[in-house]
Amino acid sequence: PFLHSSKMSGVEDAFRKFAVYGDTAASGNEMTGKNFSKMCKECGVIDGKAVTSTDIDIVFNKVKTKGARTITFAEFQQAMKELCGKRFKGKSPEEALQAVYGLIEGKEPGSAGTTKATKVGGVERLTDTSKYTGSHKERFDESGKGKGLAGREDLTDNSGYVGAYKGAGTYDKTH
Numbered sequence: 001p002f003l004h005s006s007k008m009s010g011v012e013d014a015f016r017k018f019a020v021y022g023d024t025a026a027s028g029n030e031m032t033g034k035n036f037s038k039m040c041k042e043c044g045v046i047d048g049k050a051v052t053s054t055d056i057d058i059v060f061n062k063v064k065t066k067g068a069r070t071i072t073f074a075e076f077q078q079a080m081k082e083l084c085g086k087r088f089k090g091k092s093p094e095e096a097l098q099a100v101y102g103l104i105e106g107k108e109p110g111s112a113g114t115t116k117a118t119k120v121g122g123v124e125r126l127t128d129t130s131k132y133t134g135s136h137k138e139r140f141d142e143s144g145k146g147k148g149l150a151g152r153e154d155l156t157d158n159s160g161y162v163g164a165y166k167g168a169g170t171y172d173k174t175h
Contacts, residue, residue, distance in 0.1 A: 030070035
């Protein structure tokens with residue numbers, strides 16, 4: 001009740017922008033954990049001390065519906081209530097919540113840090129596994145984490161010894 005609607009719409013606006021980030025099919029009504037974490041990073045909710053990305057993950061999993069992979073704006077507000085007390089210790093719950101929303105209000109993905117912009121260009125594109133084709137697809141799970149060797153068909157003998165090298169284990173200690 002203490003939040004006036006103008007502030008809430010600024011926060012909801014930011015929520016929607018981050019919710020659709022990197023996913024053109026997204027409606028903006030639900031946000032993935034990845035984007036929730038991005039939003040918290042870019043808006044400064046994660047400060048690396050009081051609030052870390054681990055806290056964000058824990059809260060995300062706590063507020064989302066069981067089995068869901070996204071949170072709604074209402075659940076997002078719930079998450080902010082959980083986090084604001086950590087981020088702004090010593091403030092009343094209302095003040096802390098206002099302060100967190102103040103960080104978020106009117107933000108857009110990529111606008112928070114000027115240095116971040118450069119990373120988005122090259123790396124994001126390279127790590128966007130949805131654009132991968134062929135055998136590379138197999139090497140990542142849906143969240144974009146590499147599966148390492150498991151995802152490769154052709155596992156080779158990687159004992160580390162060069163084929164023609166006969167003296168494995170005979171390295172002279174005097175070097």
